[in-house]
């Protein structure tokens with residue numbers, strides 16, 4: 001017998017399994033939030049070349065201009081929409097996105113693609129901004145202080161394709177590599193199996209208009225004609241890949257929308273995208289309470305002669 005009591009002579013201890021989720025989650029949530037707070041302290045909004053009030057490519061495709069204006073003018077988000085996920089969980093979702101991005105870069109390089117993810121100085125050293133290597137992207141709509149109000153970053157730019165193929169590759173691989181043009185921007189996303197299936201069925205354009213706008217405006221501003229999109233299904237670890245070319249007319253439309261919002265003084269300058277607050281167009285809006293509060297009819301006290309039982 002192997003003495004698992006290490007000679008202590010103590011009798012068998014009763015198993016006392018317990019659910020440690022509550023205390024452990026509290027600690028991990030705190031750690032995730034603290035990590036993000038420290039990162040924000042270093043890189044915080046408005047500290048670099050991008051202005052505090054700006055429109056990022058990730059939101060440029062917001063369908064409702066009024067919603068985009070609430071975001072641009074820094075109105076606080078509704079607690080109800082943010083409350084769907086606790087803050088620690090949201091931070092971990094973001095981290096899963098960063099992990100997906102980093103691992104996909106590793107795997108792309110291993111497969112023979114030449115991909116650049118960050119800018120470099122003329123001597124080849126990383127170009128730093130607010131203590132972190134600077135990603136590729138674009139900036140536009142400058143302010144007199146030199147900061148920009150419209151900006152977007154891209155996860156990578158593919159500048160080279162595999163030169164030699166491993167033996168046994170399907171014929172489609174060589175054919176596909178012949179079609180693929182470089183440079184080509186690369187955008188990485190992750191999702192649940194349900195989300196992945198939607199992208200397989202509808203492509204990026206039908207899957208999420210905000211992603212579609214992000215990709216097209218980034219391509220248009222950077223002057224790159226092709227994109228490669230990847231979505232990793234975190235339930236099954238399958239990828240959806242999509243390759244395509246820039247839709248300049250759509251990029252222009254979306255960019256014009258952003259410029260109108262940047263030039264505005266208030267969200268009230270924009271029409272509501274739907275009359276009915278329960279419309280699906282408003283369902284995921286973070287600013288519903290602001291938007292609808294402003295249209296609530298003002299309660300005016302009834303004059304005495306209108307009161308029940310009053311005699312004329």
Ligand code: SF4
Nearest residue numbers: 064272273282285291
């Ligand atoms: S509630 Fe609807 S109309 Fe109002 S800002 Fe949001 S999306 Fe636009």
